[in-house]
Amino acid sequence: MPQGQPSVTPVDGLTTRQRRNRPLLLVHTGEMKGKSTSAFGLALRGWNQGWSIGVFQFVKSAKWKVGEETAFRALGRVHEETGEGGPVEWHKMGEGWSWSRKAGSDEDHAAAALEGWREISRRLAAEQHGLYVLDEFTYPLKWGWIDVDEVVSTLVDRPGHQHVVITGRNAPDKLVQVADLVVEMTKVKHPMDAGQKGQKGIEW
Amino acid sequence: MPQGQPSVTPVDGLTTRQRRNRPLLLVHTGEMKGKSTSAFGLALRGWNQGWSIGVFQFVKSAKWKVGEETAFRALGRVHEETGEGGPVEWHKMGEGWSWSRKAGSDEDHAAAALEGWREISRRLAAEQHGLYVLDEFTYPLKWGWIDVDEVVSTLVDRPGHQHVVITGRNAPDKLVQVADLVVEMTKVKHPMDAGQKGQKGIEW
Numbered sequence: 001m002p003q004g005q006p007s008v009t010p011v012d013g014l015t016t017r018q019r020r021n022r023p024l025l026l027v028h029t030g031e032m033k034g035k036s037t038s039a040f041g042l043a044l045r046g047w048n049q050g051w052s053i054g055v056f057q058f059v060k061s062a063k064w065k066v067g068e069e070t071a072f073r074a075l076g077r078v079h080e081e082t083g084e085g086g087p088v089e090w091h092k093m094g095e096g097w098s099w100s101r102k103a104g105s106d107e108d109h110a111a112a113a114l115e116g117w118r119e120i121s122r123r124l125a126a127e128q129h130g131l132y133v134l135d136e137f138t139y140p141l142k143w144g145w146i147d148v149d150e151v152v153s154t155l156v157d158r159p160g161h162q163h164v165v166i167t168g169r170n171a172p173d174k175l176v177q178v179a180d181l182v183v184e185m186t187k188v189k190h191p192m193d194a195g196q197k198g199q200k201g202i203e204w
Numbered sequence: 205m206p207q208g209q210p211s212v213t214p215v216d217g218l219t220t221r222q223r224r225n226r227p228l229l230l231v232h233t234g235e236m237k238g239k240s241t242s243a244f245g246l247a248l249r250g251w252n253q254g255w256s257i258g259v260f261q262f263v264k265s266a267k268w269k270v271g272e273e274t275a276f277r278a279l280g281r282v283h284e285e286t287g288e289g290g291p292v293e294w295h296k297m298g299e300g301w302s303w304s305r306k307a308g309s310d311e312d313h314a315a316a317a318l319e320g321w322r323e324i325s326r327r328l329a330a331e332q333h334g335l336y337v338l339d340e341f342t343y344p345l346k347w348g349w350i351d352v353d354e355v356v357s358t359l360v361d362r363p364g365h366q367h368v369v370i371t372g373r374n375a376p377d378k379l380v381q382v383a384d385l386v387v388e389m390t391k392v393k394h395p396m397d398a399g400q401k402g403q404k405g406i407e408w
Contacts, residue, residue, distance in 0.1 A: 028238070030390070033387075034232070034238060034242040034245075034387050034389070036245075037242045037245030037246055037249075038238040038241045038242040038245055038389075039245075040245045040248060041238075041240075041241035041242055041243075041244045041245035041248075041272065042241055044244060044245075044248070044271055044272045044275040044276075045241075045270065045271030045272060045275075045404075046271070047271070047275055048271030048272070048274045048275050049271060049404060066249065067248055067249030067250070067251070067252030067253060068245065068248045068249060068252070070252045070288075070289070071248040071249075071251055071252050071279060071289065072248075074279060074282045074288060074289065075275060075278060075279065077282075078278045078281075078282065084274075084278060085274070085275065085278065183236050183237075183238050183389055183390070184389075184390045185238070185242075185387055185388075185389060185390075186234070186387070186388045186389075186390050200253060
């Protein structure tokens with residue numbers, strides 16, 4: 001697969017190298033499941049580059065554990081033991097954020113979501129990760145738990161070279177406007193239409 | 205994320221469990237890059253289930269190596285050393301298929317592609333893998349190097365419980381018709397539109 005050629009040459013005063021290495025804000029939205037799957041696939045590439053990977057899942061249930069989590073934790077151990085790839089951190093809202101002292105009761109999802117964003121915001125300021133996966137992050141935005149304007153300005157003004165991938169349906173327009181890449185996963189055909197439920201290894 | 209509920213209840217004589225565990229044929233198509241990335245994300249879940257993962261990349265250049273390959277080879281070693289996850293095989297057409305005695309000169313891409321399909325066909329008959337990723341497989345189909353009807357009948361009649369994911373643009377209609385799930389990656393916005401070239405860790 002070719003690396004692709006830009007369709008226009010911008011007049012932004014940057015060299016090709018500067019432009020190429022610009023940190024990206026990616027949004028995976030649309031009705032289909034591939035949003036998170038594709039974000040984790042991207043994180044695999046980042047891991048291979050030796051980037052520090054930070055995953056933040058804005059999911060409600062502590063029980064929810066995707067196969068990717070186990071695989072990335074294994075890759076994090078590979079890095080610790082051999083130096084190959086990059087370090088991996090995986091945090092979930094549903095079980096109480098791991099940096100928080102609060103237990104995972106989480107009756108107040110809005111407060112938990114906001115706490116997650118505050119931590120991400122601190123990490124962005126500290127340039128802690130090379131790639132941030134904010135999984136299902138559009139929902140707390142949609143529900144008004146986290147202020148979209150604050151998120152947009154924090155992301156736009158983030159220092160250094162930090163890539164950010166945000167997944168979830170109904171990405172807010174303001175977020176889409178500042179994103180460098182937006183992919184929409186569109187359903188053409190799905191087994192649930194034919195009455196089949198999700199199955200392990202495929203849906204989670 | 206809920207596991208989802210089917211929108212209709214089929215009258216196919218299968219129990220819910222039988223239907224749920226049906227092996228799936230997935231097609232990732234459309235104009236955007238997420239096709240392969242998403243397929244490898246799916247393979248992460250399969251690895252976590254302990255499935256044998258077989259990746260077959262129908263790419264022309266031997267030099268092309270995606271970050272996912274390094275990560276999956278690391279996961280394959282994790283499996284060998286700890287028993288966690290499943291075994292991983294990663295084969296590329298461009299460097300000469302690893303099971304083949306031929307060197308990787310491959311002036312004849314059509315013959316190499318067909319050889320790849322013959323091997324996949326043998327493995328499907330032998331029920332060798334739990335998940336097959338046929339990456340960029342739509343191209344040899346489109347170019348007539350591999351017979352679409354043969355592929356469709358082999359896939360439809362495959363024995364046991366083997367999942368297959370096929371990626372690439374312009375998936376043939378006959379393939380889409382027999383697929384259980386088809387996802388189309390649609391471009392909403394892409395940095396190359398703004399004159400930015402691809403960068404490592406993101407595009408490869």
